[in-house]
Amino acid sequence: DTGVSQDPRHKITKRGQNVTFRCDPISEHNRLYWYRQTLGQGPEFLTYFQNEAQLEKSRLLSDRFSAERPKGSFSTLEIQRTEQGDSAMYLCASSSTGTRNSPLHFGNGTRLTVT
Amino acid sequence: QKEVEQNSGPLSVPEGAIASLNCTYSDRGSQSFFWYRQYSGKSPELIMSIYSNGDKEDGRFTAQLNKASQYVSLLIRDSQPSDSATYLCAVTSSGGSYIPTFGRGTSLIVHP
Numbered sequence: 046d047t048g049v050s051q052d053p054r055h056k057i058t059k060r061g062q063n064v065t066f067r068c069d070p071i072s073e074h075n076r077l078y079w080y081r082q083t084l085g086q087g088p089e090f091l092t093y094f095q096n097e098a099q100l101e102k103s104r105l106l107s108d109r110f111s112a113e114r115p116k117g118s119f120s121t122l123e124i125q126r127t128e129q130g131d132s133a134m135y136l137c138a139s140s141s142t143g144t145r146n147s148p149l150h151f152g153n154g155t156r157l158t159v160t
Numbered sequence: 161q162k163e164v165e166q167n168s169g170p171l172s173v174p175e176g177a178i179a180s181l182n183c184t185y186s187d188r189g190s191q192s193f194f195w196y197r198q199y200s201g202k203s204p205e206l207i208m209s210i211y212s213n214g215d216k217e218d219g220r221f222t223a224q225l226n227k228a229s230q231y232v233s234l235l236i237r238d239s240q241p242s243d244s245a246t247y248l249c250a251v252t253s254s255g256g257s258y259i260p261t262f263g264r265g266t267s268l269i270v271h272p
Contacts, residue, residue, distance in 0.1 A: 087262035
């Protein structure tokens with residue numbers, strides 16, 4: 046178990062640019078989640094995958110955000126035309142099953158700063 | 161809108177005392193409850209999970225669940241300065257998707 050890995054750890058970009066983040070879940074986990082966290086707030090759900098299928102997206106998720114999980118392995122989260130309000134910590138997490146008892150295991154996060 | 165409420169704090173306790181952290185949730189059908197610890201600048205790490213009414217103990221930590229009152233708490237006995245962190249309550253929704261909803265977290269400060 047090597048844990049959930051996220052890349053990059055930090056990203057600074059200018060407003061209007063596109064950014065892409067990568068997440069490698071724990072290998073035997075079939076569920077993968079993306080959350081966003083801003084200072085003083087708890088993680089906010091963005092989207093999740095079961096294997097390669099994206100099963101749910103938050104209604105708060107702008108159409109500038111897109112996520113993929115090809116072949117049910119790693120996942121990418123892309124933000125197009127970034128805005129200053131996108132500045133946050135983007136957290137990826139995985140879990141082993143889809144049952145109610147599965148806790149999330151988080152990666153170290155990608156901190157995005159939009160200037 | 162399924163909500164998880166926590167007092168943001170900070171909660172300040174002396175070293176060796178019991179810290180009591182509280183969480184309420186709105187979805188009566190919620191099924192699983194988790195406490196995560198988050199140090200500043202780091203990602204959340206799981207401390208405890210609880211699924212049934214009552215108490216669950218793990219070392220210095222005790223989680224308490226009361227589904228009738230829609231209330232879950234975390235007690236930390238013999239608090240240490242290293243326990244100083246933000247504690248996040250997470251509740252898994254009903255309805256089949258089992259997506260955890262997080263509270264905003266309670267900041268705990270344990271002073272020597």
